Amino acid sequence: MVPKPSDKRTLQQTITHRIRKKILSGHLTANSHLNEANVAEMLGVSRSPVREAIKTLESEGLLKTLSTGRTIVIGFTPKDLADLYELRFDLEWKSMQALHKRGILTVEQWIEIEKVLQLMEQCTDYHGSYIYLDTMFHRKVVEAASNRPLFRIWSTMIQTITALQEITNEQIDQPGMNELTQMHRDIFQSIRGGEAKTTKALLHKHIQAGVDIVTRVLEESIARNIETDWLVDFR
Numbered sequence: 001m002v003p004k005p006s007d008k009r010t011l012q013q014t015i016t017h018r019i020r021k022k023i024l025s026g027h028l029t030a031n032s033h034l035n036e037a038n039v040a041e042m043l044g045v046s047r048s049p050v051r052e053a054i055k056t057l058e059s060e061g062l063l064k065t066l067s068t069g070r071t072i073v074i075g076f077t078p079k080d081l082a083d084l085y086e087l088r089f090d091l092e093w094k095s096m097q098a099l100h101k102r103g104i105l106t107v108e109q110w111i112e113i114e115k116v117l118q119l120m121e122q123c124t125d126y127h128g129s130y131i132y133l134d135t136m137f138h139r140k141v142v143e144a145a146s147n148r149p150l151f152r153i154w155s156t157m158i159q160t161i162t163a164l165q166e167i168t169n170e171q172i173d174q175p176g177m178n179e180l181t182q183m184h185r186d187i188f189q190s191i192r193g194g195e196a197k198t199t200k201a202l203l204h205k206h207i208q209a210g211v212d213i214v215t216r217v218l219e220e221s222i223a224r225n226i227e228t229d230w231l232v233d234f235r
Contacts, residue, residue, distance in 0.1 A: 026221030030075025
């Protein structure tokens with residue numbers, strides 16, 4: 001059974017996600033100062049959820065609080081993006097390779113992934129439900145490999161990947177979204193009945209497309225060196 005997406009993010013999760021997305025898109029650049037009090041004031045919230053958001057993003061390596069108490073942005077560069085997606089490719093390909101070697105998906109696995117694909121094909125909420133379904137497709141495939149250590153490592157990347165998917169989808173038009181959905185369908189069909197080398201090529205093409213789009217967004221943002229007014233979009 002495919003679980004339904006939840007729109008009930010906690011306040012801390014919402015703040016965390018928004019700051020994370022600003023960093024990943026290059027709107028908050030390396031060494032920018034993130035002032036906890038200013039963030040809380042602009043959002044009209046107490047400092048507590050902002051403080052917790054900062055802790056979360058520190059654990060993800062996106063922020064750092066100095067001994068002086070000043071929080072700065074570590075930043076996210078095109079190289080960071082390439083390294084992250086290379087790791088993602090390696091993990092997901094290892095999962096798919098295992099499925100090819102095993103030669104079969106269980107009936108339950110096939111039904112669940114097929115259901116996700118059908119929902120993706122019907123979805124028009126490309127900045128909401130579609131991103132959830134996209135993540136769920138990859139999650140189901142990785143889970144199907146029954147490699148728990150691999151799945152745990154992959155899961156640590158989920159929040160970052162989700163934010164990057166949002167950035168990617170914001171740059172894609174309707175034909176592009178249709179092509180993205182077809183990429184997922186092609187990958188699944190190849191896992192089920194194709195050759196491993198075809199699946200590997202399809203996965204690489206799919207992930208590289210995301211890298212190319214976000215790299216362009218990052219480079220444009222870094223070139224503009226945006227360090228102010230980033231809170232306007234939060235309200």
